[in-house]
Amino acid sequence: MIDWTVEVDFPGLALRAEGIVGAGEVLGIHGPSGSGKSTLLRILAGLEPGARGEIRVHGTPWMGRDGQTVPAYRRRCALVAQRPIFFDHLDVRDNLAFGRRRRGLPDDARLFDLLLDVLHLDDLLRTDVTRLSGGEMQRLAIARALYSAPDILLLDEPLTGLDDDRKQRIVDCLLRLRGELRTPTLFVSHHVQEHAWMSDRMVFVDRGRFSESFDVGAALRERGLNVLDGLLVDDDSVRLDVDERILRVRERPPGLVPGDRVRILLPAEQILLADHSVTGLADQALELTSSPTRLGDHLEASVGRLTLVLPAGSRGRTAHFNLHPHNLRRL
Amino acid sequence: MDFPGLTPLLVTAQLSAVTTLVLILIGTPLAWWLSFSRNRFRPAVEAVVAMPLVLPPTVLGFYLLLAMAPDTVLGRGWFALTGTTLAFSFSGLVVASAIYSLPFYVQPLTAAFSRLGRETLETAANLGASPTATFLRVVLPQCRQGFVVASILAFAHTVGEFGVVLMVGGNIPGVTRVASIAVYDHVEALQLTEAHVLSAILLVFSFIVLLIVYVYLGRRRAMLA
Numbered sequence: 001m002i003d004w005t006v007e008v009d010f011p012g013l014a015l016r017a018e019g020i021v022g023a024g025e026v027l028g029i030h031g032p033s034g035s036g037k038s039t040l041l042r043i044l045a046g047l048e049p050g051a052r053g054e055i056r057v058h059g060t061p062w063m064g065r066d067g068q069t070v071p072a073y074r075r076r077c078a079l080v081a082q083r084p085i086f087f088d089h090l091d092v093r094d095n096l097a098f099g100r101r102r103r104g105l106p107d108d109a110r111l112f113d114l115l116l117d118v119l120h121l122d123d124l125l126r127t128d129v130t131r132l133s134g135g136e137m138q139r140l141a142i143a144r145a146l147y148s149a150p151d152i153l154l155l156d157e158p159l160t161g162l163d164d165d166r167k168q169r170i171v172d173c174l175l176r177l178r179g180e181l182r183t184p185t186l187f188v189s190h191h192v193q194e195h196a197w198m199s200d201r202m203v204f205v206d207r208g209r210f211s212e213s214f215d216v217g218a219a220l221r222e223r224g225l226n227v228l229d230g231l232l233v234d235d236d237s238v239r240l241d242v243d244e245r246i247l248r249v250r251e252r253p254p255g256l257v258p259g260d261r262v263r264i265l266l267p268a269e270q271i272l273l274a275d276h277s278v279t280g281l282a283d284q285a286l287e288l289t290s291s292p293t294r295l296g297d298h299l300e301a302s303v304g305r306l307t308l309v310l311p312a313g314s315r316g317r318t319a320h321f322n323l324h325p326h327n328l329r330r331l
Numbered sequence: 332m333d334f335p336g337l338t339p340l341l342v343t344a345q346l347s348a349v350t351t352l353v354l355i356l357i358g359t360p361l362a363w364w365l366s367f368s369r370n371r372f373r374p375a376v377e378a379v380v381a382m383p384l385v386l387p388p389t390v391l392g393f394y395l396l397l398a399m400a401p402d403t404v405l406g407r408g409w410f411a412l413t414g415t416t417l418a419f420s421f422s423g424l425v426v427a428s429a430i431y432s433l434p435f436y437v438q439p440l441t442a443a444f445s446r447l448g449r450e451t452l453e454t455a456a457n458l459g460a461s462p463t464a465t466f467l468r469v470v471l472p473q474c475r476q477g478f479v480v481a482s483i484l485a486f487a488h489t490v491g492e493f494g495v496v497l498m499v500g501g502n503i504p505g506v507t508r509v510a511s512i513a514v515y516d517h518v519e520a521l522q523l524t525e526a527h528v529l530s531a532i533l534l535v536f537s538f539i540v541l542l543i544v545y546v547y548l549g550r551r552r553a554m555l556a
Binding site: 072085087103148192 | 464467
């Protein structure tokens with residue numbers, strides 16, 4: 001667990017942030033470029049000498065009000081930068097193991113193999129680090145970070161510059177590793193979609209001001225996206241966490257098996273509101289239990305304990321929609 | 332010694348070796364500071380380091396001679412420390428050569444450190460490498476080329492100096508009489524054979540050193556391409 005109350009002043013940026021991330025949790029940090037997202041990660045990593053405040057990790061202070069700070073190299077926190085840097089006098093294997101060796105930890109064959117397997121690095125072990133592609137560099141950087149057995153994982157736009165297919169693959173890797181390693185993670189991105197894939201809670205940043213954190217479902221409803229977490233119980237149904245309701249899926253998404261935790265991403269525009277249930281119109285017909293109210297550019301209404309964001313300008317009592325494989329993500 | 336005429340070469344070799352060693356010890360931290368400091372006086376320090384490139388060696392030698400006089404802070408301090416004077420001694424020559432060759436060592440190394448970049452150091456620190464480990468395991472191997480080139484240039488440039496050593500060293504045979512001055516003396520005394528031998532050795536030496544540098548640089552470039 002990590003918690004922080006920090007501030008730093010640069011010309012044009014006065015950063016004030018506080019927050020907390022627990023084991024196995026991903027805190028998404030969302031905001032425009034230059035708003036201070038990366039700077040917060042650098043402060044936590046001990047790379048901003050001008051920062052003040054408090055940082056505690058598992059109760060141990062990394063930075064205190066008295067000005068005491070733990071130097072960067074003694075903080076077990078791994079930062080995956082947007083453009084990771086490797087040491088080109090070392091091969092891929094030695095780059096991957098660099099952090100773990102510097103921290104004096106013995107090799108861990110099981111973790112090493114897990115990282116190679118999940119991040120598809122087997123073929124790269126004999127490659128020259130100067131010849132890696134963007135996606136390969138990101139995967140190697142993530143492996144290097146996690147192999148150093150960090151207390152905290154800091155991801156700074158790790159998906160930037162990758163095509164959608166590669167993004168998906170890396171997100172899958174990260175989610176699998178999160179399940180295995182449960183490292184508290186801060187995930188910086190300015191793409192809502194990426195937060196919808198990755199984050200449990202979200203913080204919004206604007207010119208150095210960090211908001212309080214929101215549940216990712218509540219945060220993304222404001223942006224017109226329903227985020228529903230649940231369990232894939234069999235080939236074509238998901239049991240939602242919030243009310244144990246079963247939702248039908250058109251077909252099982254490739255790569256998922258019953259028993260997987262899944263996240264449903266359903267844009268408001270994919271929901272049709274009608275006055276009453278129309279048989280055959282859609283797989284799902286959920287009767288609203290509250291009147292729709294305005295939420296930003298959209299409408300919001302309850303279905304029992306479930307809250308849905310609905311397209312603006314529509315009227316009716318029943319929400320109709322279908323779930324396709326592309327609406328589902330492994331969690 | 333069997334060939335007394337070659338003694339100046341020996342002095343030159345000793346002087347260059349000791350000067351290069353001194354520069355590695357002093358110039359390396361200086362180059363580091365110039366690469367990574369955000370101090371506002373950095374440009375001034377850079378200018379001072381580059382001064383020997385522009386100043387006539389005699390001017391530099393003149394000021395160094397004044398600074399080494401027994402009644403100055405430097406001269407007195409040196410005398411208190413060693414019981415000898417700095418001017419007209421081998422140690423004085425080393426001090427003068429180190430200052431004169433400083434840019435030839437510091438500038439290539441500063442460039443190498445800057446190419447490495449602050450991000451590389453941050454990456455190493457983030458992965459748990461202490462400053463010492465970072466220097467030994469990342470900076471040294473990554474900047475090996477910079478260190479080699481800087482050291483060779485410093486050595487070779489010290490071999491080639493004339494004006495400063497003439498002013499500061501005083502041309503004492505076997506102590507401060509280096510090869511370049513010996514050549515001058517031989518020519519003045521019309522001992523052209525001796526001048527020929529020393530000159531030819533220096534010529535071949537300089538060519539070989541530069542050849543080594545360029546072959547080394549060329550191979551590194553080919554490896555990177």
